Amino acid sequence: MLNSIIMNLEDLSKHLKLSQTTVSRALNDFPEVSEKTRSRVKSAAQKFGYRPSHHAARLAKGKAMAIGHVVPLAEHAMINPHFADFIAGAGDVYAQHHYDMHISVVNSDEEESLYRDLARSGKVDGVVVHAPQINDYRIPLLKELQLPFIVHGRCDDSTPDYAFLDINNKRAFSRATEYLIDLGHQRIALLNGLETMSFAVRRKLGFIAAMEKHNLCCDPALMVQQEMIEPTGYAFTKQILALPEPPTAMMIASMLSAMGAMRAIQEVGKKVGEDISIIVYDDQLSFLQNSGEIPLFTSLRSSIREAGKTVATQLIQHIQQPDNVLPQIIWDAEFVIGNSTQRLQH
Amino acid sequence: MLNSIIMNLEDLSKHLKLSQTTVSRALNDFPEVSEKTRSRVKSAAQKFGYRPSHHAARLAKGKAMAIGHVVPLAEHAMINPHFADFIAGAGDVYAQHHYDMHISVVNSDEEESLYRDLARSGKVDGVVVHAPQINDYRIPLLKELQLPFIVHGRCDDSTPDYAFLDINNKRAFSRATEYLIDLGHQRIALLNGLETMSFAVRRKLGFIAAMEKHNLCCDPALMVQQEMIEPTGYAFTKQILALPEPPTAMMIASMLSAMGAMRAIQEVGKKVGEDISIIVYDDQLSFLQNSGEIPLFTSLRSSIREAGKTVATQLIQHIQQPDNVLPQIIWDAEFVIGNSTQRLQH
DNA sequence: TTGTATGCGTTATCAT
DNA sequence: ATGATAACGCATACAA
Numbered sequence: 229m230l231n232s233i234i235m236n237l238e239d240l241s242k243h244l245k246l247s248q249t250t251v252s253r254a255l256n257d258f259p260e261v262s263e264k265t266r267s268r269v270k271s272a273a274q275k276f277g278y279r280p281s282h283h284a285a286r287l288a289k290g291k292a293m294a295i296g297h298v299v300p301l302a303e304h305a306m307i308n309p310h311f312a313d314f315i316a317g318a319g320d321v322y323a324q325h326h327y328d329m330h331i332s333v334v335n336s337d338e339e340e341s342l343y344r345d346l347a348r349s350g351k352v353d354g355v356v357v358h359a360p361q362i363n364d365y366r367i368p369l370l371k372e373l374q375l376p377f378i379v380h381g382r383c384d385d386s387t388p389d390y391a392f393l394d395i396n397n398k399r400a401f402s403r404a405t406e407y408l409i410d411l412g413h414q415r416i417a418l419l420n421g422l423e424t425m426s427f428a429v430r431r432k433l434g435f436i437a438a439m440e441k442h443n444l445c446c447d448p449a450l451m452v453q454q455e456m457i458e459p460t461g462y463a464f465t466k467q468i469l470a471l472p473e474p475p476t477a478m479m480i481a482s483m484l485s486a487m488g489a490m491r492a493i494q495e496v497g498k499k500v501g502e503d504i505s506i507i508v509y510d511d512q513l514s515f516l517q518n519s520g521e522i523p524l525f526t527s528l529r530s531s532i533r534e535a536g537k538t539v540a541t542q543l544i545q546h547i548q549q550p551d552n553v554l555p556q557i558i559w560d561a562e563f564v565i566g567n568s569t570q571r572l573q574h
Numbered sequence: 575m576l577n578s579i580i581m582n583l584e585d586l587s588k589h590l591k592l593s594q595t596t597v598s599r600a601l602n603d604f605p606e607v608s609e610k611t612r613s614r615v616k617s618a619a620q621k622f623g624y625r626p627s628h629h630a631a632r633l634a635k636g637k638a639m640a641i642g643h644v645v646p647l648a649e650h651a652m653i654n655p656h657f658a659d660f661i662a663g664a665g666d667v668y669a670q671h672h673y674d675m676h677i678s679v680v681n682s683d684e685e686e687s688l689y690r691d692l693a694r695s696g697k698v699d700g701v702v703v704h705a706p707q708i709n710d711y712r713i714p715l716l717k718e719l720q721l722p723f724i725v726h727g728r729c730d731d732s733t734p735d736y737a738f739l740d741i742n743n744k745r746a747f748s749r750a751t752e753y754l755i756d757l758g759h760q761r762i763a764l765l766n767g768l769e770t771m772s773f774a775v776r777r778k779l780g781f782i783a784a785m786e787k788h789n790l791c792c793d794p795a796l797m798v799q800q801e802m803i804e805p806t807g808y809a810f811t812k813q814i815l816a817l818p819e820p821p822t823a824m825m826i827a828s829m830l831s832a833m834g835a836m837r838a839i840q841e842v843g844k845k846v847g848e849d850i851s852i853i854v855y856d857d858q859l860s861f862l863q864n865s866g867e868i869p870l871f872t873s874l875r876s877s878i879r880e881a882g883k884t885v886a887t888q889l890i891q892h893i894q895q896p897d898n899v900l901p902q903i904i905w906d907a908e909f910v911i912g913n914s915t916q917r918l919q920h
Numbered sequence: 921t922t923g924t925a926t927g928c929g930t931t932a933t934c935a936t
Numbered sequence: 937a938t939g940a941t942a943a944c945g946c947a948t949a950c951a952a
Contacts, residue, residue: 287929312654315679
């Protein structure tokens with residue numbers, strides 16, 4: 229390959245003594261081009277390492293062939309550990325469909341302006357909305373801008389129609405809580421995520437529904453909403469284990485929190501499963517595997533990477549065929565029995 | 575704002591009864607435009623929600639105003655948990671400088687082709703090379719393609735000149751190992767990362783250098799190279815604790831592995847710090863904080879998010895002023911005493 | 921099956 | 937201080 233020369237379509241067509249049109253058609257696999265010409269063109273392109281100018285092609289076509297992801301992030305804020313796996317799944321799909329992935333890291337106060345720019349500048353053909361909030365302003369904004377989008381997660385139910393992929397978090401948590409109750413547990417703690425996140429609200433609703441159905445009380449001292457990381461899981465678990473009447477079971481909203489909870493439990497000399505039962509929501513992050521023949525934790529699980537794939541696929545389909553209306557998808561989390569739950573011993 | 579209409583430069587200039595040239599100059603803050611005209615143009619642009627077409631501007635300027643990041647990823651492979659924090663740091667800098675971040679997820683076998691496309695298509699003005707390997711083919715490739723790049727990490731020393739930002743991993747590990755030796759430890763385990771990664775090789779070199787300096791033997795049974803995640807840390811630690819002569823201290827290459835090691839240690843009824851000392855390399859991932867007044871772990875630490883910022887800054891500087899040659903930067907990891915190390919008890 | 925001419929929406933050059 | 941006109945490098949409607 230002759231990489232010292234950078235060729236454009238004009239150079240290449242002159243070299244081949246063909247028109248730019250024909251060369252363009254040959255490279256883009258138009259059917260009317262003769263096989264002979266096509267192979268001649270393609271091998272020349274290969275030889276010279278020709279690649280069409282991205283921006284020229286996009287300008288001519290009027291399509292960005294790119295999807296945007298916006299990551300709101302204050303200076304010292306935590307970046308959501310789920311993000312990488314979601315991106316990996318979505319990025320995989322983009323690559324297959326020859327779409328580009330455009331990621332913007334942005335201060336919260338500039339976020340609206342960013343969405344406007346994304347829509348009007350033609351940088352992207354659509355966006356994925358991450359971390360939906362209660363009553364999220366982005367849904368009406370994106371509708372106004374007429375920029376195709378799909379939400380990973382859900383806003384509250386009062387929000388008008390929009391496309392999303394979400395887990396049935398309420399059902400997942402009510403079901404798992406009932407499982408603990410069936411095992412005889414009555415004092416059950418809820419280690420939840422921040423309640424600005426709609427998934428956390430739904431999980432709490434599911435938890436409460438199960439408890440109330442069985443006439444059990446939700447002790448506020450056993451419930452917390454906080455960032456789902458190891459240290460917070462550790463601290464809260466330490467705290468509730470020191471209560472006069474500690475819980476015998478816990479519902480935990482993430483693997484990272486569960487790691488912290490486990491550390492706290494072991495530190496006070498108790499055993500997960502035997503002395504205290506745990507069910508954890510497992511997003512199957514690639515670096516936090518809860519697998520094996522019998523997994524460490526009894527868990528609710530769904531793959532966030534698969535979610536990324538599905539969201540990306542749906543959005544691309546819609547962009548390519550706008551009459552193909554974006555769906556509302558709700559997945560049920562899988563419930564997997566592991567080693568962290570046992571019948572309550574008396 | 576009137577968002578129903580999408581205006582381009584021509585529309586806007588006609589509305590203002592000015593030439594496109596003047597409008598463009600006003601919006602791009604050229605000095606020759608009168609203040610009166612500029613403010614008139616800008617407020618009209620604001621009013622109509624005008625944003626210049628991204629691809630048209632890029633085509634005209636001949637610059638992509640974008641930086642690429644390539645994430646090689648097989649179907650079921652793990653995505654590096656460090657990636658998100660690095661991206662957060664880099665993305666922050668891109669936003670400040672009005673650069674776009676372009677991320678490609680790619681199968682390893684298509685990676686070379688992707689780099690060629692990135693370079694020739696003008697999609698990006700430069701790339702960040704992640705996870706450098708021993709004798710990494712990407713360095714000569716990117717040089718051949720004349721695409722500006724900077725490596726996060728380092729290849730082996732035989733590789734010709736290239737720009738990078740790396741930690742002095744060898745010194746970090748030799749220093750920390752010596753600290754353990756000074757505390758009286760002699761049987762020290764090394765829980766390292768995969769040895770295809772150059773940082774793991776350097777860390778091992780540092781470990782061995784310290785041990786040999788003090789005439790201590792590096793028992794192969796106490797050393798492992800594996801993916802740095804919780805389950806592998808757990809399994810290896812379980813294994814070495816069951817040896818007839820278990821180690822009294824461990825050097826661990828990541829926080830995730832250390833979480834696993836801690837779980838194994840607690841499970842056999844021993845205490846981190848008291849019964850076994852641990853020093854961990856802490857990349858300060860935002861979701862794995864090892865902070866507090868006295869941190870849980872004695873650690874070597876450096877912020878991967880800061881690394882992302884610095885790498886991005888350097889690359890942008892070089893792209894904007896190519897005579898501003900890309901540097902080779904080596905940071906020393908900070909050594910912080912926490913609660914996981916103690917003098918060996920006899 | 922191939923070629924000609926034009927458009928995409930900017931920025932840059934050269935006038936005025 | 938402002939304007940007319942020409943790139944930028946493709947894709948595409950229309951012609952042959």
